[in-house]
Amino acid sequence: xxxxxxxxxxxxxxxxxxxxxxxxxxxxxxxxxxxxxxxxxxxxxxxxxxxxxxxxxxxxxxxxxxxxxxxxxxxxxxxxxxxxxxxxxxxxxxxxxxxxxxxxxxxxxxxxxxxxxxxxxxxxxxxxxxxxxxxxxxxxxxxxxxxxxxxxxxxxxxxxxxxxxxxxxxxxxxxxxxxxxxxxxxxxxxxxxxxxxxxxxxxxxxxxxxxxxxxxxxxxxxxxxxxxxxxxxxxxxxxxxxxxxxxxxxxxxxxxxxxxxxxxxxxxxxxxxxxxxxxxxxxxxxxxxxxxxxxxxxxxxxxxxxxxxxxxxxxxxxxxxxxxxxxxxxxxxxxxxxxxxxxxxxxxxxxxxxxxxxxxxxxxxxxxxxxxxxxxxxxxxxxxxxxxxxxxxxxxxxxxxxxxxxxxxxxxxxxxxxxxxxxxxxxxxxxxxxxxxxxxxxxxxxx
Amino acid sequence: xxxxxxxxxxxxxxxxxxxxxxxxxxxxxxxxxxxxxxxxxxxxxxxxxxxxxxxxxxxxxxxxxxxxxxxxxxxxxxxxxxxxxxxxxxxxxxxxxxxxxxxxxxxxxxxxxxxxxxxxxxxxxxxxxxxxxxxxxxxxxxxxxxxxxxxxxxxxxxxxxxxxxxxxxxxxxxxxxxxxxxxxxxxxxxxxxxxxxxxxxxxxxxxxxxxxxxxxxxxxxxxxxxxxxxxxxxxxxxxxxxxxxxxxx
Numbered sequence: 001x002x003x004x005x006x007x008x009x010x011x012x013x014x015x016x017x018x019x020x021x022x023x024x025x026x027x028x029x030x031x032x033x034x035x036x037x038x039x040x041x042x043x044x045x046x047x048x049x050x051x052x053x054x055x056x057x058x059x060x061x062x063x064x065x066x067x068x069x070x071x072x073x074x075x076x077x078x079x080x081x082x083x084x085x086x087x088x089x090x091x092x093x094x095x096x097x098x099x100x101x102x103x104x105x106x107x108x109x110x111x112x113x114x115x116x117x118x119x120x121x122x123x124x125x126x127x128x129x130x131x132x133x134x135x136x137x138x139x140x141x142x143x144x145x146x147x148x149x150x151x152x153x154x155x156x157x158x159x160x161x162x163x164x165x166x167x168x169x170x171x172x173x174x175x176x177x178x179x180x181x182x183x184x185x186x187x188x189x190x191x192x193x194x195x196x197x198x199x200x201x202x203x204x205x206x207x208x209x210x211x212x213x214x215x216x217x218x219x220x221x222x223x224x225x226x227x228x229x230x231x232x233x234x235x236x237x238x239x240x241x242x243x244x245x246x247x248x249x250x251x252x253x254x255x256x257x258x259x260x261x262x263x264x265x266x267x268x269x270x271x272x273x274x275x276x277x278x279x280x281x282x283x284x285x286x287x288x289x290x291x292x293x294x295x296x297x298x299x300x301x302x303x304x305x306x307x308x309x310x311x312x313x314x315x316x317x318x319x320x321x322x323x324x325x326x327x328x329x330x331x332x333x334x335x336x337x338x339x340x341x342x343x344x345x346x347x348x349x350x351x352x353x354x355x356x357x358x359x360x361x362x363x364x365x366x367x368x369x370x371x372x373x374x375x376x377x378x379x380x381x382x383x384x385x386x387x388x389x390x391x392x393x394x395x396x397x398x399x400x401x402x403x404x405x406x407x408x409x410x411x412x413x414x415x416x417x418x419x420x421x422x423x424x425x426x427x428x429x430x431x432x433x434x435x436x437x438x439x440x441x442x443x444x445x446x447x
Numbered sequence: 448x449x450x451x452x453x454x455x456x457x458x459x460x461x462x463x464x465x466x467x468x469x470x471x472x473x474x475x476x477x478x479x480x481x482x483x484x485x486x487x488x489x490x491x492x493x494x495x496x497x498x499x500x501x502x503x504x505x506x507x508x509x510x511x512x513x514x515x516x517x518x519x520x521x522x523x524x525x526x527x528x529x530x531x532x533x534x535x536x537x538x539x540x541x542x543x544x545x546x547x548x549x550x551x552x553x554x555x556x557x558x559x560x561x562x563x564x565x566x567x568x569x570x571x572x573x574x575x576x577x578x579x580x581x582x583x584x585x586x587x588x589x590x591x592x593x594x595x596x597x598x599x600x601x602x603x604x605x606x607x608x609x610x611x612x613x614x615x616x617x618x619x620x621x622x623x624x625x626x627x628x629x630x631x632x633x634x635x636x637x638x639x640x641x642x643x644x645x646x647x648x649x650x651x652x653x654x655x656x657x658x659x660x661x662x663x664x665x666x667x668x669x670x671x672x673x674x675x676x677x678x679x680x681x682x683x684x685x686x687x688x689x690x691x692x693x694x695x696x
Contacts, residue, residue, distance in 0.1 A: 016571070347581075353553045
């Protein structure tokens with residue numbers, strides 16, 4: 001008897017006891033569904049927690065400061081930087097060439113004077129904070145400039161709206177401190193979207209009556225972000241910051257006025273290691289090159305250990321469910337063997353080998369395993385989607401970035417189905433062997 | 448029979464003695480010498496056959512009779528290769544059945560023997576045609592050939608119009624005819640029938656008996672029927688009475 005014939009016979013056999021078959025399939029579906037759901041949720045939760053530790057960027061991101069390392073604190077996650085040091089293109093190239101470095105993204109900053117609406121445009125709920133003129137007060141701030149096409153590698157979490165277009169000179173994103181400064185509710189960051197803010201870059205003149213001139217840029221706020229790229233209220237494209245910086249460098253040093261010229265080409269770098277395991281090596285290499293680094297390396301390692309424990313607990317719960325399902329399959333097959341002793345005997349009497357009977361029962365178990373696995377995996381992924389939506393809503397309500405549930409890997413689904421099928425075969429092994437080894441005469445009964 | 452011979456020959460490659468199938472394309476002769484069999488071991492041993500001697504010519508129609516416990520079913524089980532004798536010789540078509548075991552014994556059942564049971568032994572979730580095809584699926588017949596041959600044998604037993612029905616939709620007589628069709632599908636050379644009319648009414652009994660007679664004549668196989676029914680036994684060319692594990696002629 002071929003496997004094909006075995007499957008056809010098994011398919012006919014399972015309909016003989018539809019209620020038993022349905023319950024067995026349901027048990028497998030529950031087991032695999034639970035395992036898939038727990039695995040997927042654990043995976044998303046892990047990603048979320050690690051991502052949170054990376055403040056929205058990859059957990060493998062390392063921040064490099066424009067400062068020499070402090071040898072006494074080189075191994076800590078957040079060492080105190082040593083003396084300032086120019087971080088220039090040469091240093092950037094050296095770091096990019098270092099082993100295990102996936103990417104290195106320069107960060108620039110520029111001091112500006114920011115003038116929020118209504119001078120730019122009106123914000124709902126904001127009446128201005130200048131008691132004399134009913135206008136908002138200008139304030140000193142910094143713009144952080146990065147290559148926005150690489151924002152996925154940066155510790156930036158979008159809370160509302162969208163990021164400025166890469167290379168844009170007129171779009172900008174603001175941090176939550178901008179909302180605080182305007183005394184707006186941080187739970188409703190959307191109110192500042194599409195409003196304008198004016199940004200003035202100072203240029204200190206070498207002489208004359210007017211000591212400081214400003215270059216004004218009017219930018220539209222496209223999004224609200226939480227970012228750990230650099231110290232600054234605004235996040236903009238590298239080009240916008242470069243233009244402002246060029247203007248300031250056109251003047252002279254104004255340290256006496258509190259407007260010094262920038263002492264470093266880049267305010268910092270965000271270096272992404274190939275993997276979490278490589279973070280320490282990359283940090284050590286950058287330290288050797290003479291720059292201070294920080295990364296939540298040890299924190300992530302500790303959290304990963306805890307998450308691993310959570311994974312084990314969740315996995316165990318799923319495995320217990322699958323084991324119960326496996327026992328269900330074994331029990332159902334044992335009952336089937338008992339019921340079909342005569343049928344097995346007849347099959348052997350007409351020439352079936354042990355392996356033919358084995359195939360028949362294994363195929364029957366495989367049917368339950370695969371059907372239950374497919375149903376369970378689908379239900380499990382459905383449960384993940386529902387849970388994710390609920391969690392997403394909660395996170396957004398709390399002013400946090402939502403979780404991406406589109407990334408439940410196909411391999412999880414494949415393991416759900418394949419694992420159920422394998423488990424069914426394992427569970428069926430003993431009953432099927434028992435059926436296969438039934439002596440023909442005993443199985444036929446009294447001749 | 449070519450395929451079956453190849454299979455028999457392959458049996459010898461696995462260490463067990465090679466088995467040459469009966470040469471003739473007709474019924475098989477049966478000889479037993481000192482055939483003994485029983486159940487249980489030691490103090491609990493229950494002897495059933497006690498050194499039975501038997502000679503049945505190829506193509507014979509034999510009725511096995513005797514009281515319950517005489518050993519009829521046990522002899523049928525030994526002839527059908529469902530069990531191996533504990534002692535003595537049992538030769539079917541020139542082959543010593545005591546030398547066969549495992550897959551070679553299964554091959555013997557598949558290629559040489561056809562069984563007809565009192566309880567019909569049909570798989571209730573399969574149609575009549577599928578029940579017949581099931582037997583052929585064990586011998587490696589292609590699905591297309593299976594269907595064609597199943598329809599042929601069902602037509603031969605007068606059930607072409609019931610090929611798509613399941614056993615539950617057939618009468619007892621029809622089920623037994625399906626069982627005979629299944630037994631004939633692999634062209635057996637030894638047909639063993641255990642009380643084939645035990646569950647049938649008179650009309651069905653006559654029809655099944657006529658069919659079995661036809662099998663002997665047309666297929667030329669040896670037919671051994673266990674029966675308590677005198678009418679059934681009277682149809683046989685040779686009647687063997689078993690009592691206390693021995694043949695009493």
